[in-house]
Amino acid sequence: MLTAHFWPLFQESTVVAQEVVPYETHEFTFAEIVAATDYFGPHTVIESARSVYKGRLRDGRVVAVKRITDRQSDSTKRKFHSELDILPQLRHKHIVRLLGSCVTATKDKRLLTNPQQKKKRLLSWWRKEQQEPEWLTVYEYTENGTLFHHLHPDQGSSELSSVTVPWKTRIDVLLGVSRAIEHMHCHANPPIIHRDINTQNILLDANWVPHVSGFGLSLVCDKAMSEEFEMTCPVVGTIGYIDPEYMTRGHVKLTSDVYALGIMMLEVLTGRKVIQEDEQGAIYLKSFAVPVIEAGNIRGLLDTRPVPEPTPGQLRALEHVAQTAR
Missing domain, CATH: 1.10.510.10 (Transferase(Phosphotransferase) domain 1)
Incomplete structure (x- = not known):
């Protein structure tokens, strides 16, 4: 041991054993993550090399969002899936907390789930971006x-x-x-x-x-x-x-x-x-x-x-x- x-x-x-902290993960929509990170604005970038952004969820929680696009390497995508498989098994106070994820190949469908007043702005923003699959993970933010x-x-x-x-x-x-x-x-x-x-x-x-x-x-x-x-x-x-x-x-x-x-x-x-x-x-x-x-x-x-x-x-x-x- x-x-x-x-x-x-x-x-x-x-x-x-006493430091285990139970919690649940959540499947986020792409629209939720876009809104939380202010459309992945440059002012939200935490680490540009790893495409990590700071965001705030609707319930007020501050989070870190890791963004992977289809243009990135297969090894980077494998790391995404590895974290999704492993982190939910490790709920300890000294291990970073995975709050949820989002995997989307057609983000327009995700956007349609958002409230009507946000839809027009989100769709307008998305049309300026290259439409490609994305993999996103949401973690607790460490200041x-x-x-x-x-x-x-x-x-x-x-x-x-x-x-x-x-x-x-x-x-x-x-x-x-x-x-x-x-x-x-x-x-x-x-x-x-x-x-x-x-x-x-x-x-x-x-x-x-x-x-x-x-x-x-x-x-x-x-x-x-x-x-x-x-x-x-x-x-x-x-x-x-x-x-x-x-x-x-x-x-x-x-x-x-x-x-x-x-x-x-x-x-x-x-x-x-x-x-x-x-x-x-x-x-x-x-x-x-x-x-x-x-x-x-x-x-x-x-x-x-x-x-x-x-x-x-x-x-x-x-x-x-x-x-x-x-």
Whole structure:
């Protein structure tokens, strides 16, 4: 079980079971999503590369909408269907909440279901667009973006956040992510392998609570879960976080996610990117951090940005996190 890797640093699996949050998903009409995002206006764009928009539903809920069109790749469409299959099985407080979806090949039919006063405006807008199939997913909105953004702000930025300042928040984020992974591995039936645990897939809400996202590459374990469970499949994921055994042999296991979490723990402790370039080439975080940890120089490992000096108690906790990551 995942807890075997983290005990006593992380709490028992009974806590994870208590953090399950039941909710229902909804099939949205295209018209509802268009109205919520103000016709996918440029001012609603959250992430242009992934076609993610901010919206507000009629009941007042703020949401994030991911939009996939027929022009996008087959792999992108497969990720859409993977999330639709997997996320409804994972209703944990530290896993992003899928509120619903919309799949439409003929959007004019969807538009006709809207109230009469909106129909003319929507149809006028739609005639200006290329008529093609679309796949849309609607998620809860997380106000504070990704963990990656806070650890690695844009060059020249002096931005500090509640993630980069207090050490306690950094460790709380890791605890939340670990519980989400334990839920996927030990409480979901069948178990789920995420395959792309990284800081860009950790979303932070208004209270800096972490939510694991990015389930487009995830796999369902269709056999009884054990430490020996593995599958042979094409290698996918984010370079730097991928389990070396999976990278070289194509064998992915539940522990592949544990490896990625270990890399993320080093990233949170050091504030360094997983791969950095210098004159000699690529420097992998693991190659830098593990020798420092093994030498017992935990202070030499920690992020040097302006954060409060850790107290003796915090330093002991950070050393425990570092040893667990190693």
